[in-house]
Amino acid sequence: MTRYDIAVIPGDGIGTEVVDAALTVLKKCEARYGLEMEYTFHDFSADLYRRTGRRITEADMDEIGKSDAVLFGAMGLPDVRDPEGLELGAQVEMRAHYGLFSSLRPVRLFRGVDSAVKAEHIDMLVIRETTEGMFAGLADVHEPSDEQASDRMTITRANCERLFAMAFGQARERRKRGTPGHVTLLHKSNALRSNVLMEKVFDEVAAKNPDVGSAKLYIDAGSMLMVTNPERFDVVVTENIFGDIVSEIAAGLVGGLGVAPSADVSLERGVFQPSHGSAPDIAGKGLANPIAMILSAAMMLEWLGERRGDDRCIAAARGIQDAVESALESGPRSRDLGGSASTQDVVEAVVDALPA
Numbered sequence: 393m394t395r396y397d398i399a400v401i402p403g404d405g406i407g408t409e410v411v412d413a414a415l416t417v418l419k420k421c422e423a424r425y426g427l428e429m430e431y432t433f434h435d436f437s438a439d440l441y442r443r444t445g446r447r448i449t450e451a452d453m454d455e456i457g458k459s460d461a462v463l464f465g466a467m468g469l470p471d472v473r474d475p476e477g478l479e480l481g482a483q484v485e486m487r488a489h490y491g492l493f494s495s496l497r498p499v500r501l502f503r504g505v506d507s508a509v510k511a512e513h514i515d516m517l518v519i520r521e522t523t524e525g526m527f528a529g530l531a532d533v534h535e536p537s538d539e540q541a542s543d544r545m546t547i548t549r550a551n552c553e554r555l556f557a558m559a560f561g562q563a564r565e566r567r568k569r570g571t572p573g574h575v576t577l578l579h580k581s582n583a584l585r586s587n588v589l590m591e592k593v594f595d596e597v598a599a600k601n602p603d604v605g606s607a608k609l610y611i612d613a614g615s616m617l618m619v620t621n622p623e624r625f626d627v628v629v630t631e632n633i634f635g636d637i638v639s640e641i642a643a644g645l646v647g648g649l650g651v652a653p654s655a656d657v658s659l660e661r662g663v664f665q666p667s668h669g670s671a672p673d674i675a676g677k678g679l680a681n682p683i684a685m686i687l688s689a690a691m692m693l694e695w696l697g698e699r700r701g702d703d704r705c706i707a708a709a710r711g712i713q714d715a716v717e718s719a720l721e722s723g724p725r726s727r728d729l730g731g732s733a734s735t736q737d738v739v740e741a742v743v744d745a746l747p748a
């Protein structure tokens with residue numbers, strides 16, 4: 393039996409609570425689907441930095457990178473800042489260190505959850521580029537100044553090629569379960585030179601994937617259409633900061649961050665985490681919706697299963713997705729979805745809905 397080594401970084405705030413929840417579900421799946429998982433916990437958080445000054449290093453990430461996958465809760469506390477004034481966030485450092493160039497953020501309207509807009513059927517995958525774009529200059533040498541500060545948006549051909557190949561591949565995979573097989577690029581080539589290159593490479597990759605439909609929209613108009621007509625989108629791919637924002641608009645359409653999972657992946661590595669942060673406003677109260685984290689754990693199993701050709705992982709991922717679907721349909725629902733259930737109530741409902 394293949395054993396999977398999973399590095400777990402619970403992080404801050406509700407990160408620790410939703411990670412506990414996902415581990416409860418994963419442990420049930422181990423017995424049910426005959427999986428063997430070994431979890432190694434890594435205590436990195438903004439809270440640790442505040443107490444001890446210790447933050448994740450390149451050596452830590454090399455060590456963590458020996459695992460088969462990383463399960464990540466959430467990191468960052470608004471009032472914990474480094475000397476430059478930036479927040480702590482190992483998720484950003486891991487993207488750079490492991491070259492995780494794409495963040496896959498599926499957004500689906502589940503039965504039993506009200507949409508914020510008039511739409512029956514929302515089922516899209518937002519792919520946010522995660523190593524360059526507006527975050528390209530994070531490590532740039534710069535003079536701290538109180539008068540002027542800059543960030544740098546850089547787009548490279550090589551990264552666009554692999555990002556768009558991923559987008560078309562994902563559209564093709566999704567089509568197997570009934571989605572249209574279509575990719576939309578959201579960009580700003582009317583005003584940004586970097587985006588002119590991005591659009592050009594998108595056209596080239598689209599031409600090489602004629603079986604998958606494609607479209608391009610300016611990010612501003614595309615953002616409006618996402619709210620007024622979300623049903624037109626299948627796979628959406630975009631630059632780093634645009635994707636950060638648009639993926640949360642998309643999450644807002646289907647019930648919010650509490651049901652929005654994500655997977656930061658390269659072709660070799662994956663960090664699986666909910667789209668939300670540490671939610672200090674509800675942390676420690678048992679109110680966090682664990683669904684986003686549980687669905688991120690399912691994405692981890694799917695990714696491991698596909699890479700290793702392990703059908704048990706794929707079956708377990710489907711089992712979790714189905715259990716979440718049925719738990720959301722029949723309740724209990726957490727407060728963010730208009731209910732009054734605790735994190736624990738929701739976890740129990742998901743575990744109960746897993747196949748016996």
Ligand code: NAD
Pocket residue numbers: 406410465466467468469470479481483649650665666667668669670671672673674679680681682684728
């Ligand atoms: P947030 O995602 O933590 O919270 C935004 C709002 O959504 C809050 O009202 C919160 O209560 C609610 N919310 C989020 N997840 C929820 C869940 N699972 N169940 C119920 N409600 C939920 O974003 P924020 O408040 O802007 O950021 C808080 C901290 O988290 C900051 O320090 C930020 O930098 C950090 N952050 C980390 C990540 C990450 O680890 N990947 C992502 C975003 C923000």
Ligand code: MN
Pocket residue numbers: 636637640667
């Ligand atoms: Mn975000």
